[in-house]
Amino acid sequence: MSRPxxxxxxxxxxxxxxxxxxxxxxxxxxxxxxxxxxLLPAVQAARESARRSxxxxxxxxxxxxxxxxxxxxxxxxxxxxxxxTGPLNNSTRVSGFIPMLPYIEQxxxxxxxxxxxNGAPPYGPQxxxxxxxxxxxxxxxxxxSDIHGRPAAGAVGQNNYAFSRGDSIHGIITSxxxxxxxxxxxxxxxxxxxxxxxxxxxxSERVRANFGxxxxxxxxxxxxxxxxxxxxxxNPATNPAACFATATDQYFTTxxxxxxxxxxxxxxxxxxxxxxNTVMPPNGPSCVGDANVNADSSSGVYAPSSFHPDGVLxxxxxxxxxxxxxxxxxxxxxxxxxxxxxxxxxxxxxMGSKAGGEGIANxxxxxx
Numbered sequence: 001m002s003r004p005x006x007x008x009x010x011x012x013x014x015x016x017x018x019x020x021x022x023x024x025x026x027x028x029x030x031x032x033x034x035x036x037x038x039l040l041p042a043v044q045a046a047r048e049s050a051r052r053s054x055x056x057x058x059x060x061x062x063x064x065x066x067x068x069x070x071x072x073x074x075x076x077x078x079x080x081x082x083x084x085t086g087p088l089n090n091s092t093r094v095s096g097f098i099p100m101l102p103y104i105e106q107x108x109x110x111x112x113x114x115x116x117x118n119g120a121p122p123y124g125p126q127x128x129x130x131x132x133x134x135x136x137x138x139x140x141x142x143x144x145s146d147i148h149g150r151p152a153a154g155a156v157g158q159n160n161y162a163f164s165r166g167d168s169i170h171g172i173i174t175s176x177x178x179x180x181x182x183x184x185x186x187x188x189x190x191x192x193x194x195x196x197x198x199x200x201x202x203x204s205e206r207v208r209a210n211f212g213x214x215x216x217x218x219x220x221x222x223x224x225x226x227x228x229x230x231x232x233x234x235n236p237a238t239n240p241a242a243c244f245a246t247a248t249d250q251y252f253t254t255x256x257x258x259x260x261x262x263x264x265x266x267x268x269x270x271x272x273x274x275x276x277n278t279v280m281p282p283n284g285p286s287c288v289g290d291a292n293v294n295a296d297s298s299s300g301v302y303a304p305s306s307f308h309p310d311g312v313l314x315x316x317x318x319x320x321x322x323x324x325x326x327x328x329x330x331x332x333x334x335x336x337x338x339x340x341x342x343x344x345x346x347x348x349x350x351m352g353s354k355a356g357g358e359g360i361a362n363x364x365x366x367x368x
Contacts, residue, residue, distance in 0.1 A: 048145065064104075066100065072103075075189045076189070079163045080096070090126050092269075098127075134157055137159075138266065158266055162203060162262070167179055168337060169236070170236055192354060194357075200351065204304035205312050205313055213257065213258070213293050216255060216260060221250055222307075233298070237336065239334050244284070244285060244333075282304050328346070330345050331343065331347075
């Protein structure tokens with residue numbers, strides 16, 4: 001055989017050897033698929049860890065804001081309050097986020113609110129009304145883990161963080177004597193927190209939602225609130241455990257009897273918009289005692305919720321942030337709420353009461 005023919009045969013043989021067979025290609029694809037399947041959960045976990053860290057930082061900033069406000073004003077802000085005199089006022093219907101604004105690096109928007117204008121009185125209209133200065137989302141108030149994402153610029157402002165009403169249930173919409181840190185008009189001083197600032201929760205988080213009664217075909221317990229749990233309207237409210245019967249696993253069983261109102265109006269001081277209480281466990285169902293279609297139910301149990309695995313973040317009165325597990329002790333949820341003394345609702349209820357005589361320094365995981 002001549003030399004050129006040998007070279008041509010060798011080249012052809014080398015070319016044939018460099019090609020993949022179909023079987024080899026399928027094996028490579030399978031290996032790549034396995035590697036992706038192994039890596040994807042790790043990537044997702046890393047992303048959630050970063051999001052949770054940002055959420056924790058948001059709460060720490062709110063804690064600094066609360067203490068900055070207390071240093072200047074001598075007390076923490078109200079949960080729901082505002083102006084109530086004169087022909088133009090906001091009917092004491094704004095949230096505690098409004099007076100906090102200068103203390104969370106939002107002085108510019110606060111000055112515009114204080115001035116009024118654009119058809120609104122000084123300090124703004126009622127928190128549920130449309131106003132240019134209400135249509136602004138404070139970045140610090142949004143948890144990056146919430147799947148609903150950040151609102152568009154110019155849209156109605158939203159929030160993921162909520163003020164604690166403690167373990168109180170009945171009439172918390174306008175009560176001025178709640179066991180928690182925030183209430184209607186009245187304010188709380190550090191000296192009022194006799195259970196200890198490291199034992200008492202000030203704020204936590206909830207998943208945002210915006211639908212009326214029956215407005216969601218498959219409402220989850222993290223975002224919805226079941227209506228007409230009548231025993232919550234008794235004084236004192238009794239048997240909040242009945243709220244568990246409204247849901248199966250992660251969803252409410254009767255969607256036509258569920259609404260979702262939290263977090264879509266950061267300026268409104270109603271508990272359904274900007275509050276929670278320490279009765280139902282984190283990521284448990286929430287319920288109200290009436291069938292009010294808006295966020296104006298008088299009595300209710302509002303569980304904090306999040307998309308962090310296994311629990312929620314909570315801001316303690318001393319400014320520390322703790323992770324509160326879904327399985328935290330809730331005591332006897334078949335009992336009635338108390339107005340004084342230790343909570344019947346276990347460690348969780350005790351964390352909410354500021355002067356119940358409980359000591360629970362180790363409730364929750366401290367986030368440094």
